[in-house]
Amino acid sequence: MSCAQTIADYAFRSIGIGERLLPRSDFTLCQQITLIGSGMIWNVYFGLLALAFGFFLAVAVALGKAHPSRWLRKPAEWFVFVFRGSPLFIQFFLAYEAFVLLPKIGVDINLGFVEITAETRWLTRAWLGALIVLFLNTAAYSAEIFYGALRSIPKGDIEAADAYGLTGWTRFRRITFPTMLRLAWPAYTNEAIFLFHATTLVFFSGFPAWQQRGDALYYANYFADKTFNPFVPYPIVAGYFILLTLCLITLFGVFNKRLNRHLPEAHRRRLRLRPNIIR
Amino acid sequence: MRGETGAIFSYCTDPSVLEGWRWFACYLTNGKHMLAYTSFGTVMLLLAITAPVSLAFGFAGATAARSRIAPLRWVGQGYTAIVRGVPDIAFFLFFVIALDQAFEWLRHQVKCPGWDDPIRQGSDFVVCDAAKLPLSSSPQWVHEVYGFSLAVLTFAIVFGAFAANVLFGAMRAVPRAQMETAEAYGMTPRQSFWRVLVPQMWIFALPGLSNLWMILVKATPLLFLLGVEDIVYWARELGGMKGAVFDYPHPDWRLWYFLALLVFYLGLTRVSEIVLERLTRRLSHGQATSGGEAMRRAAA
Numbered sequence: 351m352s353c354a355q356t357i358a359d360y361a362f363r364s365i366g367i368g369e370r371l372l373p374r375s376d377f378t379l380c381q382q383i384t385l386i387g388s389g390m391i392w393n394v395y396f397g398l399l400a401l402a403f404g405f406f407l408a409v410a411v412a413l414g415k416a417h418p419s420r421w422l423r424k425p426a427e428w429f430v431f432v433f434r435g436s437p438l439f440i441q442f443f444l445a446y447e448a449f450v451l452l453p454k455i456g457v458d459i460n461l462g463f464v465e466i467t468a469e470t471r472w473l474t475r476a477w478l479g480a481l482i483v484l485f486l487n488t489a490a491y492s493a494e495i496f497y498g499a500l501r502s503i504p505k506g507d508i509e510a511a512d513a514y515g516l517t518g519w520t521r522f523r524r525i526t527f528p529t530m531l532r533l534a535w536p537a538y539t540n541e542a543i544f545l546f547h548a549t550t551l552v553f554f555s556g557f558p559a560w561q562q563r564g565d566a567l568y569y570a571n572y573f574a575d576k577t578f579n580p581f582v583p584y585p586i587v588a589g590y591f592i593l594l595t596l597c598l599i600t601l602f603g604v605f606n607k608r609l610n611r612h613l614p615e616a617h618r619r620r621l622r623l624r625p626n627i628i629r
Numbered sequence: 630m631r632g633e634t635g636a637i638f639s640y641c642t643d644p645s646v647l648e649g650w651r652w653f654a655c656y657l658t659n660g661k662h663m664l665a666y667t668s669f670g671t672v673m674l675l676l677a678i679t680a681p682v683s684l685a686f687g688f689a690g691a692t693a694a695r696s697r698i699a700p701l702r703w704v705g706q707g708y709t710a711i712v713r714g715v716p717d718i719a720f721f722l723f724f725v726i727a728l729d730q731a732f733e734w735l736r737h738q739v740k741c742p743g744w745d746d747p748i749r750q751g752s753d754f755v756v757c758d759a760a761k762l763p764l765s766s767s768p769q770w771v772h773e774v775y776g777f778s779l780a781v782l783t784f785a786i787v788f789g790a791f792a793a794n795v796l797f798g799a800m801r802a803v804p805r806a807q808m809e810t811a812e813a814y815g816m817t818p819r820q821s822f823w824r825v826l827v828p829q830m831w832i833f834a835l836p837g838l839s840n841l842w843m844i845l846v847k848a849t850p851l852l853f854l855l856g857v858e859d860i861v862y863w864a865r866e867l868g869g870m871k872g873a874v875f876d877y878p879h880p881d882w883r884l885w886y887f888l889a890l891l892v893f894y895l896g897l898t899r900v901s902e903i904v905l906e907r908l909t910r911r912l913s914h915g916q917a918t919s920g921g922e923a924m925r926r927a928a929a
Binding site for chain 2: 431432434436437440441443447448451547550554567570571574578581584587588
């Protein structure tokens with residue numbers, strides 16, 4: 351089988367398009383690269399959506415945590431503590447078990463509501479269930495970053511806003527939020543990278559890979575198990591993730607430049623890549 | 630299974646007649662649960678061994694990365710760079726197989742020099758029987774200990790690389806003037822390294838190291854992926870639905886078991902936070918940092 355044929359068969363295998371059966375013997379390098387690359391679709395999907403939705407929740411939680419009112423501050427603090435203080439691995443297991451139990455409860459309470467039972471069924475699938483967990487998790491980690499940035503907004507900036515008569519929503523939109531974002535951006539870039547790395551946990555905990563549609567590490571693990579040779583598939587995963595990381599750094603770097611465009615070159619905060627972190 | 634009754638409480642002899650809290654008391658102290666509780670010890674043991682070992686790896690890596698001998702420096706820098714940009718879980722899966730095969734290959738070279746067949750036969754990894762690790766004739770506990778040691782070594786390698794990165798930064802953060810003073814007193818590079826740099830770098834390394842400790846705590850459930858019977862394994866095992874053939878039948882309780890694990894980890898991180906905060910205060914004492922300065926002012 352030629353490599354072009356392999357790519358046509360397996361390039362979208364992870365989302366169910368193309369050949370159904372995975373290769374079982376005589377694994378070629380082309381097959382491994384194609385299938386693992388196909389699994390990357392899931393990593394990118396989870397990472398992008400969780401990051402996009404998580405951003406808004408994170409800003410809300412950070413504002414809640416910085417709020418003088420106990421009633422807003424305490425729930426926000428607990429949310430951040432629970433999701434940052436426990437392993438993502440356990441969160442996945444817990445969420446999956448909870449989602450599996452849901453339909454039974456749902457049917458008991460809402461007899462006859464077809465829509466609700468259908469929705470709870472989707473929760474046990476990785477594409478929705480794991481996404482929710484990743485969304486809440488990244489929201490908690492980002493909220494802590496944004497909270498730190500909120501607290502380090504220069505006092506003078508806020509005082510200047512007051513002097514100009516900016517209050518409430520206007521002050522937040524024009525002064526607090528952009529400054530917070532600018533201060534938090536380097537740390538937030540790291541968080542985004544870690545989140546993409548964390549997406550590899552999805553199919554190793556709780557959520558089963560339906561019809562062997564898994565992510566990059568799932569396929570790499572499949573190949574390593576079948577060939578007893580870890581020296582080919584895992585470096586392929588590593589290569590893909592290094593590429594993904596480089597893309598992310600470039601993308602976030604462009605945005606960082608935009609956030610800092612009013613500052614002289616020497617004062618700009620550089621993006622610094624830190625070693626990655628398990629959660 | 631039937632016949633496996635806990636002996637902690639006298640009333641546990643016949644579980645089928647128990648009710649309410651007595652049922653729970655017996656259920657939570659039966660043989661399997663007692664085994665499961667020891668797995669919390671496994672996690673603690675992993676933490677207790679991995680933390681110092683990876684700190685040692687990290688120290689070696691950071692020192693190598695500062696070395697004046699170029700090849701040694703490249704090794705140190707390569708070690709710290711390897712964990713950037715790649716998901717750690719990939720390393721965990723990779724190192725366990727790779728280390729296992731590396732050990733077996735080394736033993737194979739030593740013990741079976743007359744072996745002609747290739748070791749990689751298609752998709753099989755074949756070494757002679759005497760080189761197998763652990764030997765197929767060894768008892769179960771040897772297999773378990775070997776699996777656990779592989780896991781510890783993997784954790785130490787990965788976290789050692791993180792620690793190397795932190796310590797490398799900390800060594801560079803020690804004020805240059807301190808080292809120059811040491812040189813002015815006529816200390817050799819080795820002396821100034823051990824007597825000035827190393828004692829002072831810890832306060833600069835502590836934020837990074839405490840962060841690393843938190844990550845290590847949260848990485849311990851990965852033991853489950855490495856095939857060790859850890860708390861995640863037991864939570865799945867004990868929580869699963871138990872039918873009428875069991876002494877203590879119950880529906881699917883895995884949710885509650887994982888909730889207990891969540892609480893365990895939250896407690897562990899909270900305790901670590903408190904301890905690390907105290908340690909920071911202790912190490913800040915007398916240091917030329919803003920924390921140390923604040924303590925000096927408060928005392929004066």
